[in-house]
Every structure is written in structure tokens, then in C-alpha cells.
Amino acid sequence: MTDTPADQDAGRPAPLSHAQERMWFADAAAPGNATYNEPLLFVWNEPVDPVALTGALNHLVRRHAILRTSYRPVGGLPVQEVADPDTVTPEIQVDDLTGVANADARVREEAGDRARDPFDLEAPVVPRCHVWRGAPGGDAVLMVFHHIAVDGGSYPLLFRELSDVYDALVSGARPSHTDPEHQYADLAARERERTSRPDHAARVKLRAEQLSGVPRGLVLAGHLGASAAPEGSRPGSQQRVDLGSGVREHLHQAARKLRVTPYVIVLAAFQALLGRWSGRDRLLIGTVLEDRSARTRNVPGLFVNTVPLRTEVFEDDTFAGLCARSRVEAYGSLTHRTLPFDQLSSAATALGDRGRAPLVDVGLVFQDSLHASGDSRGRWDPPVLLGTGTAKFDLLLHVDDCPEGLTAVLEYDTELYGQDTARALGAAFADLLTAAVTDPERRIVDLPGAPPAHLAVPGAPEGAFAGGTPPTSAAARAAPVDPETPATPDELRAAELFAAALDDVPGARRTTAAQLAPSSDFFALGGHSLAAVAMIAEARRRYGAALAPRDFLGAPTVATLAGLLRTASRSNGDEPEPGTSPDQGGDHPATSVQQRFWFLDRVPEQRVAYLVPTVVEYPAALDHRALLRATAAVLERHPSLRSRFRLDRVSRTLVYRTDGPPPEAVLTDATGWTPEQVRERVADLSQSGFDLAGDAPARAEVIFTGSRVLLVLVLHHIVADGASRDLVLDQITRLYRALTLGGTADLPAPVHPARMARPRPGTASTTAMIRRLEGAPTDVALPHDRPRREGQSTLALRRGITLDAEHAGGLSSAAVTGAGYTPFMVSAALVGAALARVTGQRDLLVAFPWNERDTAEGDDAVAMLVNTLVLRLDFTGNPTWWELLARIKESCALCYRNADASFDELVAALHPERDLSRPPLTPVYLAHTYARPEGVAPGPGIRASLLPIEPPHTKYELEFDIVEHAGGIEITALAMQDLFDPATVEGLLDTVAEAARDLAADPASHTIQGDLS
Known part of the structure; x- marks a missing residue:
């Protein structure tokens, strides 16, 4: 590969580096966040020349392609594209504060606000600059970069060039412009080549094995509970840590004495502090390291990686002894700094080391690069990195070692730790470090830095809950007769x-x-x-x-x-009448589920999976023109089907309007078409995505073939769930009857989706579910025939079996005679047992849908009113079927009580290291339904039949759909074609059937053959 000059990079897509990809994913998951903004505030010692500064900044942008690069997904993977230098001109905003009262305070306030303005990564990510002139403390300059384009090591180079070019422009000289030898995009491509080699994968696996066994989820004294913020947008704050004027000198003296670097001593002190505040002796700390070589030394870009360090802290050890062990781990980490953090996290998960968090919850940055701010010739003071009101870790300690002294800032997630805790933690670190560098031979237990008495040190994490033991005798298992009868009116x-x-x-x-x-x-x-x-x-x-x-x-x-x-209380009299709509001309905030669907719709491979297609077959005698009129009228009357979505960059939220044109319903005359042509047309309609910004999120087509009539109805999941589909079909049928047979359809008033919007999910519910799921594996070791890959296709294969009435009756008996076990609980037991038998895994998570139509209005709403809940299946100890059902019943009850828990927040807390190669939290989905009539006859002698969608698609790697009907139980499995062969899926279904026979025959037998305990 040859490196290209900056002006030849324009328009040439290139892969992202691994570090860039991680930041892009965080931005895509929570668009419009400022987590990775890099706002630097300079105070100048001379008046700023805005014209010269504009020219100098423009020089940087032209010279370094990374400063005019945009990022967008192509084919499911993000790429970076460099803009032509002639099309990008950075602008500088200037405010003159001469004579303005409290000018310095205004600079600080406005700089803080501008520091939090997000970047749009799909546009060229050009650095922003704002100048405040005339402030008493000196002219101030705010430069805001995005971390996807620069790291700490980039600043000395950029500021040195900025100063040189500024000098030339002020003096009237023409700055020299030579293309750099290397550009970042080329180096990112080299990294991708290197990390795709087999030896790299082996190194990742080996390091993951070395890190395994250390418990994740580091919780310190003063912890407030699980964060409710979505990934990439943690609310955060910063606490400055006063280290004292003499600490830096003692630090360097101790480093020379112990023959370690100052970084190793700071790392050891941080370990000792975390051990003291967590009650843990084994820790994983993420240290942020730069990976620069001679080739990359003079290239601005993102060359940092989070490197997990495995550490042990023993209270009876001396601080010097801790430093010696830290030195070994720190030096060893240098050999691992090229292993991408996300790959390492995935490898640890594959090994079974599955905690509630990524490999690390806390981070450490030790550097002095910000203060090596280029040869400014005294023009400006060292820049200050401003806070953005966000956090990258639970806790991040940022220590700067510069000639003026040692400074430290503690960045923390404000939903996990309060300001008082952060202040106490910072003071404890200062006390511990001061004492340790003064006398490194002191025992760790004798060093200061313990948490205050009012902040309890967390104890050991709770173990897995134990399910209740069901009755063992048949007599004990027999809905007991209670002599009491209903007494009160309620x-x-x-x-x-x-x-x-x-x-x-x-x-x-x-x-x-x-x-x-x-x-x-x-x-x-x-x-x-x-x-x-x-x-x-x-x-x-x-x-x-x-x-x-x-x-x-x-x-x-x-x-x-x-x-x-x-x-329960009736609706208040001052509430709007049922069916009335909010102002359809305004913006309405999208729900968290809609935000997730909007993000997934941006990934091409995922778009088809979030469509809700339906094909209804009617005989040729149906009046297809009346069906078209009925369909168009129903689609037009529901506000949600007129929705248009957009990302509001000001409020940083996804919003929608419902004043757009209604969905289109068209009639296609397919007489003379071959069956294959009809199938292709139906498949095309069922699998074509929507432009959620410009198109209505629904479409319908009535196809008349001469021998039959097909209605193809496609809704986007962002505005409709399964119940919505049934409601639309029912109203089409009723309206068709009215049009052809006379009378009125008597349809309920349409409900605006904004009326169904729920308040933010309760923190208590989310926290309860996080605690229940903590420590569970965020994957199931499914018997894949092929490995996963990024951008997994959702194309599925469908296989099914039927349990006859005899076996179905046995399962129903087990459900009825047990302690209130529902058929869904029995289904979960069967699927879980089959997976446990095939995989050997004893702790499983399974996702299942939850209908949120819990108001009278919700029954008549076309809207997305389904939440995803997560059920934990516990097979530890090889339980009997009765024991398993008792555990599942308890787990289900917890899910039902906390059904408003946010799925996105569960993912952010339990599976933050996820990528697009697999579903979050679990690859398995379970739905249990009951057979319904195929549809109400639209007229005398006219039947309606639902046809299967071909080819099928699935959002999960393995999806079980269990349907009860009079003749037995149908079990259908949808499996991703990229991962499974038909024979493998058929084998899984046979194992489910085998489990069903075992349960029906003897519920007292063990769920798993053999003893896996």
C-alpha cells in the first residue's frame, strides 16, 4: 500500500481504525452527544489576529486530511471519506468583550456551552474555533476537535504548525505548504490489514485468557446504582484533585529510587485506592495508551487504545512491592497496546468471561502532551481541556505531569457517583499518593485514603437467586381448595x-x-x-x-x-377525549424503542428485519377495487402511518411529525404474470426498506392475478407492532364489508401515537433488572455452522415441528397442575433445556416481547407499543423440571413487575462492548402465542388466508415462535442463514421436542441429561 498526499485522498472511502470505529458506534447509538468532543481553551498573552488565525487553521485543515474527514456506514460498515480541501473552509467566530462587565465569567460560560455542541460525523469533522477579544484576563480562544480525528499526541504537532503559520501570516509572509508523508486513513487501512491476520487473532485470544477470571463490574463506596444513560451519552462531571505543590518532586524521586516510571507509581496508587474503596483484591483497570511509531509520529489522528491491566492489591504488602508488580504489568501492557479493546472484550466474552460491564469500568490517563503545546513562543498559556458534561467510564482519572506541577482531574458518571463521593475520592487519592511517594516502604493498609465512614464499602456481589422448591408429591401438586369466597364488591x-x-x-x-x-x-x-x-x-x-x-x-x-x-382511577375529566390527537403539525419526541429502530435502520443489513410485512390471499371473487379503497382509507386515517422522522441536532433527540402525506396503496393488474413473477413482486414489496425521513412508514399493494387477489401490507416496526398490524387488517375488513354490503364500518377514532408516549422508564425497574441479570453471560454458545461476521445478514431459514395433542396436553397439564406455571413459562423451560443440552451452558438469557397496551386507548392505537424483556434461565445444579419452572416463575414475575425497564439501558449496563455482528444481550428470542382465526371473512363465501413471508428474515440469530392451537403445539424456528445449516436447526427442534416429551412424562426428572453441576 502506498501513502497518498492529502489532495489525492478526497472522495476515496477507507476503513476506520478500530479506535475510530468504537467512537463512531457510540455516536451512532446516541447521536448528538458530546462525549468525545475535545474542547481546548487557550488564554493568549497578546491580542489575537482573527484573520491570521483563520488562515492558520485553514492551513491545518488543508494539510491534514483527517481534519476534513466524514464518517458514514456503507454496506453495514462505517467508512471515512476525505473532503476536497477546496470545499472545506473552517470559520472562526469572534466576539469583542472590550468593556463588558464580567467578561471573564462570560468567556467561561460561553466556552462551556460551545464545548458541548455535538459534531455531525456524516459531515466533514472540521475543528471549530471561537475567539473572545478584550477580556481582562487576555484574549481567549476555544478550539474544539472531535476525538475521532485527534488524540493527545496530535496536539503538539498541530499547535506547533498553527503557531508557525500564524507567525508567517502576521508578518505578511506566505506559509510553506508541503504534503505530509503519511495520512491517517492510509495508516488505518494498514492497521486493518495487520489485525486481520491469524497471528493477531491468536494474540487477542491469549490476552483474553490472561485477563479472564477477574470479576467485572467494579463498584466503589458511594455507588448510586446502575446508570440509565444510553451508550455513548453518559452524563458526567469533573472533579479537580488538589495534589499539592511538592507531590511532583516526591513522585520523581520515588520513581528513581524504585527504578520505575512516574506512571507506574500513579498506577499503583490508583490500584491501592480502588482496592480500598471496593473491598476487592483483584482489579481490571483500563489505561489509555498511545500507539505511535516513527511512521506516525508526525501524523495527527487517533492512535490511542484502552489497554486492560490485571492487578492485585494485598493490604499487607508495601507500596514499593505493589509498584514492583505494577511495573511488570505496565511493561507487559506495552506488548498488548495494539490489541483493539473491542476485539479483546469480544474474545473474553467468547471464553465465557461475561460480566455486566466491559472489561474495565475505570480508566487511567497519564500524560503531559497537552502541555507540550507546540512552540507558541509564549503566545498562549498551556490550554485547558474543558468538560463536556459527559463521562467515558464509570470513573476516569486523568493525571498530567508537567514542569509546573502535577495536576489531576477525576471524570465520573453522575448517575453512578455523586459530587460528594467524587470529591472524597479525589481527596483520598491525593492523600494516598502524597503519603506513598514520601515513604514507599509503608504498608498499603497503613496508607491514608480509606472512604469516609458514611460511604460503605461494597460487599461481595449477590449470588444467583435460588428458585423455590415445588411440592414433590402428586397430591401436593394438585389450583388446593380455599374455603374463602369473594366477599367485597371488587x-x-x-x-x-x-x-x-x-x-x-x-x-x-x-x-x-x-x-x-x-x-x-x-x-x-x-x-x-x-x-x-x-x-x-x-x-x-x-x-x-x-x-x-x-x-x-x-x-x-x-x-x-x-x-x-x-x-385504579378513571381518567381525569380534564384529559382530552379518547382518540383526539395532539397538534399534528409539531415535532413529537421519539420513544427509546423508536430511537433504537432508527439507528438500526441506518445499518443496511438490519433494515429488512424491522419491517412488518403481511400477505393476505383472497379468492378472485373479491372486489379488488373495493379492497383497494378500504386499504387506502385505513392507512390514511392513522396518524402514526404519516410519520416522518429526523434527528434534531439542537435538542439532540430523534423527533417525528405526523403531518406528512399518507402511505400509498396501489392496484397492480398481474393477469398474465407467471407465479414466479408474482412471488418476486411480493418479495420485493415485503423487503424494500423505507426512507424514514421522507417516506410514509407503510405501503400497501393489491395484486389481482385473475385467479386470486393478494393484499401486501408492509409497516415499519418503528410505528407499528403485531397488534397494530392486526388492528389495520381488521379495519380494512370491516370497511370493505361496509363498502360492498352496505351499512357502516363503525371504526374507533384513530389514536395519535404521541398520546401513547410513556414517561421515561423508571430507574427502579431498570436497576432491579440489571441486578437480576448481573453476571449472566451476554451470549449463548449456539451451535453455529459458520462464524459470525460484522454486518450479519438477517436472511433466515425456517423450520418447524408440531407436538401432537397428546404431548401438548401433557405440557398443559404440567402448566395447570403446577404452582401457576403459564404456558409461556413451560415454553421457556423447553427452549432453555434444549439450548442447555446442546451447548452445555447453564446460565442463559432469552429475549421475549412485552405488550404495553395497558390503556383502553392503547387497544385502538396503531403504534409501536412493545418492549423487549430479558428472561434469565438458571440450570445450575441440574434442576428437575419442577425446580426449573419454579425458578422461571420467579424470574418471570420479576420481569412483569419491572416491565417498563428500558431495554436500551439494560444493554448499556450489561453489554456495552457489543458490536453489529450479533444482537445485544442474547442471540435468542422466544415468542409464545395462541392460534387465532386466519381472518374474518370479508364477505359471504369469501375466505382470507395469511401466507408465509418468503424469504423470511429475523432480528435474532435464533428465534422460536411457539403457537398453541386445538390440534397441538407448533414450534417454528427462524435461524440466520449465514450462521446455520438446515440440519442444525432441525436438530435443535428435535431437542426441544425431546425436552417436551421428558417434561410431559415425568416433571420430577432432571432437565439436563447427566450432571453438569
């Missing part, structure tokens, strides 16, 4: 609702309200979750009670429902 209402709902469930116990007891369990009586949700909806219709399914499913008894009816 209990009678609840019992009536129970009886009516159970009457509609095949196989459930037929009962009257008087025969039920307050303790009667809905699921033990044969009910299922879909029937429970329908019962809650009926309660809303009958009594106007605002009930949420999650409040009932956690303890599904008559008494629970009665309590909810008692405490």
Missing part, C-alpha cells in the same frame, strides 16, 4: 372477570365467580398470558380502570385484580 368484580376470561380459553377450568377464592391463580386455572391481557382490557372497558398487565401478572390472583380495581 373481589366479586374480579372473580366475574376471571370466570368470563377462563370461559374463552380451551382446556381451562370452567368455573363461576362464586366458586373462586381470593387466592385463586389465573394461570393455575388454565389461563394464559394473552387471555390475561384480554381480561385486563375487559376490566378497562367495564369499569374505566387504568390497569397495567404487568401489575397483575406478577401475582395473578383474584385478590390482586380486586386490589387493582380498587385503587
Whole structure:
């Protein structure tokens, strides 16, 4: 590979370096954040010449291609593209504060605000500059770079060039302009070549093995709980640490005495502090190192990497002894500094070292590069790196060693640690370091730096919860007779609702309200979750009670429902009438789920997976023109289907408007087409993505072939879920009947999606789920036939089996006679047992959908009202089926109680090292549904049938869809074609069937054959 001059790089896509890719992913996950802004504030000792400064900055941008590079995804992978130097002109804003009162304070305030303005990475990321002239303290200059383009080692080079060119322009000379020998994009490509070699993969795996075994999730005294911020946008603050004027001299003296570098001593002191504040003797600390060589010494760019260090702290050791061990690890880290942090994290995960966090929660930066600010000839003071109100780690200690003294800043996540804790932690570090460098032979336990008494040191993390032990005898397992009967009016209402709902469930116990007891369990009586949700909806219709399914499913008894009816209140009289819409002309904030879908839609390989296509087949006798009219009318009436999405860079949020044109419904005359042509047309309609900014997120086409009529309806998941699809189809059918048979359709008023917007998920719910899932593996060792790759295709293969009525009845019996085990819980047990048998893994996470239609209005809303919940399946100790079901029931109850937990925040806390090669948290998805009629007949003698979507797509690597119907249970598996062969999927389904037979035959037997404990 040959390196090219700056002016030849323009328009030539190149891969990102690994460090750049990590920052791009963080920006894409939380667009518009300032986490990786690099704002530098200079105070000049002379008046600034804005014209000369503009020319000098323009010189830098022309000379160094990295300063005019944009970043965007192509084919699922981000690339960098250099803009033509003639098309990019950096501008400098100038404010004159001469004579303005409190000018210095205004500079600090405005500089802080501008430091937090985000960059748009899809446009050329050009450094920004602002000048304040006439301030009493001297003219001030703010230069803001993005970290994706520069690191600390870039600044001496850039500032030296800036000073030289500024000098030339002030004196009227023409600055020389020579192309640099190397450009960053070429070096990034070289890195990609190097890290694709087999020997590199072996080095990554070896280092991951060396780091394994150290518990992750470092929690210090004063910890406030799990962060609710999405990845890439942690709220943060900075605490300056006063190290005293003499500490630097003692530090260098101790370094010479112990024959280590000052960095090693600072690292050892930080280890001792973390050990003292965490109660842990084994730690992983991320040190941020630059990886520069002779080739890259004079190239601005991002050459840093987070390198995990494995350390041990023993209280009875001396500080000098700790320094000796730290020296070995620090020097060894130099050989690992080229191993990309994300690759290392993925390798550790593959080895089974799966914690709730990335490899490291805390970081350390030790440098003096900012103060080597180029040969400014005294023109400006050393720059100050401003805070951006964000945090890159839970905690990051930044220490600068410069001739003027040692300075330190502690950056921290404000949702994890408060200001008082950060202040105490900084003071403790200062005390410990001062004492340690003064007397390195002191024992660590004798050094100062313990947390204050009011901040408790965390104890050992809680172990996995133990599921309850179910009854062992058949008699003990037999919905016990409770002599109590419903007594209060609310209990009678609840019992009536129970009886009516159970009457509609095949196989459930037929009962009257008087025969039920307050303790009667809905699921033990044969009910299922879909029937429970329908019962809650009926309660809303009958009594106007605002009930949420999650409040009932956690303890599904008559008494629970009665309590909810008692405490629920009707809608306030001053609320808008049902169905009325907010102002459709304004912007509405997108939900967190919509933000995730919007991001995934930017990844080409993911776009198809977030479509909701439906194909309905009708006989040729159907009036296809009336069907077209009905379809167009229904699509036009729902505000969500007129949505257009955009990223508001000012508010840094995704917003949408619903005042756009409605979706298009068209009629295609396909008479004379071959069956293959029809299939191709249906596939094209079902798999073409949407431009969410410019197009309506839905489309429909009525295809008349002469022998049949097809309705192809495609909704984007960002505005519609499965219930929305069913609602739209039902309204199309009703309106078609009205158009062809007369009468009225009597459709409910459309509901604006903004009315369904929920408040931010409760921190308590999210924290509870994080605690439940902490320590669980964020992957399942599925039997892949081929390795994962970045930009995984969502194209799937579909295989299925049917459990006949006999085996299905056995499973239903197990669900009914147990302690209220639902069919979904049984399905989770079967799928989990099959995966445990195939993989040998005893701790599994499975994602499943949760319907959030818990208001009367929600029943009639076309909107995305589904959350993703995560169920932990615990097979440790090789439990019996009864023991497993008890564990699953407890885990499900926790999920139901905390159903508003944010999936994105769970991912940010538990799986921050994820990439686009696999789904977050778990590659397995489970849905349990109940067979419904294929559709209401649109007219006399006219049937409607749903056709399977071909080819199928899946968002998960392995998706199980379990459907109960009168003839048995259908189990369908969708598996990514890139990863699985058909025979492998068929083998998995056979294992599920085998598990079902075992459970139905003997629930007291063990779930896993053999003893894996």
C-alpha cells in the first residue's frame, strides 16, 4: 500500500481504525452527544489576529486530511471519506468583550456551552474555533476537535504548525505548504490489514485468557446504582484533585529510587485506592495508551487504545512491592497496546468471561502532551481541556505531569457517583499518593485514603437467586381448595372477570365467580398470558380502570385484580377525549424503542428485519377495487402511518411529525404474470426498506392475478407492532364489508401515537433488572455452522415441528397442575433445556416481547407499543423440571413487575462492548402465542388466508415462535442463514421436542441429561 498526499485522498472511502470505529458506534447509538468532543481553551498573552488565525487553521485543515474527514456506514460498515480541501473552509467566530462587565465569567460560560455542541460525523469533522477579544484576563480562544480525528499526541504537532503559520501570516509572509508523508486513513487501512491476520487473532485470544477470571463490574463506596444513560451519552462531571505543590518532586524521586516510571507509581496508587474503596483484591483497570511509531509520529489522528491491566492489591504488602508488580504489568501492557479493546472484550466474552460491564469500568490517563503545546513562543498559556458534561467510564482519572506541577482531574458518571463521593475520592487519592511517594516502604493498609465512614464499602456481589422448591408429591401438586369466597364488591368484580376470561380459553377450568377464592391463580386455572391481557382490557372497558398487565401478572390472583380495581382511577375529566390527537403539525419526541429502530435502520443489513410485512390471499371473487379503497382509507386515517422522522441536532433527540402525506396503496393488474413473477413482486414489496425521513412508514399493494387477489401490507416496526398490524387488517375488513354490503364500518377514532408516549422508564425497574441479570453471560454458545461476521445478514431459514395433542396436553397439564406455571413459562423451560443440552451452558438469557397496551386507548392505537424483556434461565445444579419452572416463575414475575425497564439501558449496563455482528444481550428470542382465526371473512363465501413471508428474515440469530392451537403445539424456528445449516436447526427442534416429551412424562426428572453441576 502506498501513502497518498492529502489532495489525492478526497472522495476515496477507507476503513476506520478500530479506535475510530468504537467512537463512531457510540455516536451512532446516541447521536448528538458530546462525549468525545475535545474542547481546548487557550488564554493568549497578546491580542489575537482573527484573520491570521483563520488562515492558520485553514492551513491545518488543508494539510491534514483527517481534519476534513466524514464518517458514514456503507454496506453495514462505517467508512471515512476525505473532503476536497477546496470545499472545506473552517470559520472562526469572534466576539469583542472590550468593556463588558464580567467578561471573564462570560468567556467561561460561553466556552462551556460551545464545548458541548455535538459534531455531525456524516459531515466533514472540521475543528471549530471561537475567539473572545478584550477580556481582562487576555484574549481567549476555544478550539474544539472531535476525538475521532485527534488524540493527545496530535496536539503538539498541530499547535506547533498553527503557531508557525500564524507567525508567517502576521508578518505578511506566505506559509510553506508541503504534503505530509503519511495520512491517517492510509495508516488505518494498514492497521486493518495487520489485525486481520491469524497471528493477531491468536494474540487477542491469549490476552483474553490472561485477563479472564477477574470479576467485572467494579463498584466503589458511594455507588448510586446502575446508570440509565444510553451508550455513548453518559452524563458526567469533573472533579479537580488538589495534589499539592511538592507531590511532583516526591513522585520523581520515588520513581528513581524504585527504578520505575512516574506512571507506574500513579498506577499503583490508583490500584491501592480502588482496592480500598471496593473491598476487592483483584482489579481490571483500563489505561489509555498511545500507539505511535516513527511512521506516525508526525501524523495527527487517533492512535490511542484502552489497554486492560490485571492487578492485585494485598493490604499487607508495601507500596514499593505493589509498584514492583505494577511495573511488570505496565511493561507487559506495552506488548498488548495494539490489541483493539473491542476485539479483546469480544474474545473474553467468547471464553465465557461475561460480566455486566466491559472489561474495565475505570480508566487511567497519564500524560503531559497537552502541555507540550507546540512552540507558541509564549503566545498562549498551556490550554485547558474543558468538560463536556459527559463521562467515558464509570470513573476516569486523568493525571498530567508537567514542569509546573502535577495536576489531576477525576471524570465520573453522575448517575453512578455523586459530587460528594467524587470529591472524597479525589481527596483520598491525593492523600494516598502524597503519603506513598514520601515513604514507599509503608504498608498499603497503613496508607491514608480509606472512604469516609458514611460511604460503605461494597460487599461481595449477590449470588444467583435460588428458585423455590415445588411440592414433590402428586397430591401436593394438585389450583388446593380455599374455603374463602369473594366477599367485597371488587373481589366479586374480579372473580366475574376471571370466570368470563377462563370461559374463552380451551382446556381451562370452567368455573363461576362464586366458586373462586381470593387466592385463586389465573394461570393455575388454565389461563394464559394473552387471555390475561384480554381480561385486563375487559376490566378497562367495564369499569374505566387504568390497569397495567404487568401489575397483575406478577401475582395473578383474584385478590390482586380486586386490589387493582380498587385503587385504579378513571381518567381525569380534564384529559382530552379518547382518540383526539395532539397538534399534528409539531415535532413529537421519539420513544427509546423508536430511537433504537432508527439507528438500526441506518445499518443496511438490519433494515429488512424491522419491517412488518403481511400477505393476505383472497379468492378472485373479491372486489379488488373495493379492497383497494378500504386499504387506502385505513392507512390514511392513522396518524402514526404519516410519520416522518429526523434527528434534531439542537435538542439532540430523534423527533417525528405526523403531518406528512399518507402511505400509498396501489392496484397492480398481474393477469398474465407467471407465479414466479408474482412471488418476486411480493418479495420485493415485503423487503424494500423505507426512507424514514421522507417516506410514509407503510405501503400497501393489491395484486389481482385473475385467479386470486393478494393484499401486501408492509409497516415499519418503528410505528407499528403485531397488534397494530392486526388492528389495520381488521379495519380494512370491516370497511370493505361496509363498502360492498352496505351499512357502516363503525371504526374507533384513530389514536395519535404521541398520546401513547410513556414517561421515561423508571430507574427502579431498570436497576432491579440489571441486578437480576448481573453476571449472566451476554451470549449463548449456539451451535453455529459458520462464524459470525460484522454486518450479519438477517436472511433466515425456517423450520418447524408440531407436538401432537397428546404431548401438548401433557405440557398443559404440567402448566395447570403446577404452582401457576403459564404456558409461556413451560415454553421457556423447553427452549432453555434444549439450548442447555446442546451447548452445555447453564446460565442463559432469552429475549421475549412485552405488550404495553395497558390503556383502553392503547387497544385502538396503531403504534409501536412493545418492549423487549430479558428472561434469565438458571440450570445450575441440574434442576428437575419442577425446580426449573419454579425458578422461571420467579424470574418471570420479576420481569412483569419491572416491565417498563428500558431495554436500551439494560444493554448499556450489561453489554456495552457489543458490536453489529450479533444482537445485544442474547442471540435468542422466544415468542409464545395462541392460534387465532386466519381472518374474518370479508364477505359471504369469501375466505382470507395469511401466507408465509418468503424469504423470511429475523432480528435474532435464533428465534422460536411457539403457537398453541386445538390440534397441538407448533414450534417454528427462524435461524440466520449465514450462521446455520438446515440440519442444525432441525436438530435443535428435535431437542426441544425431546425436552417436551421428558417434561410431559415425568416433571420430577432432571432437565439436563447427566450432571453438569
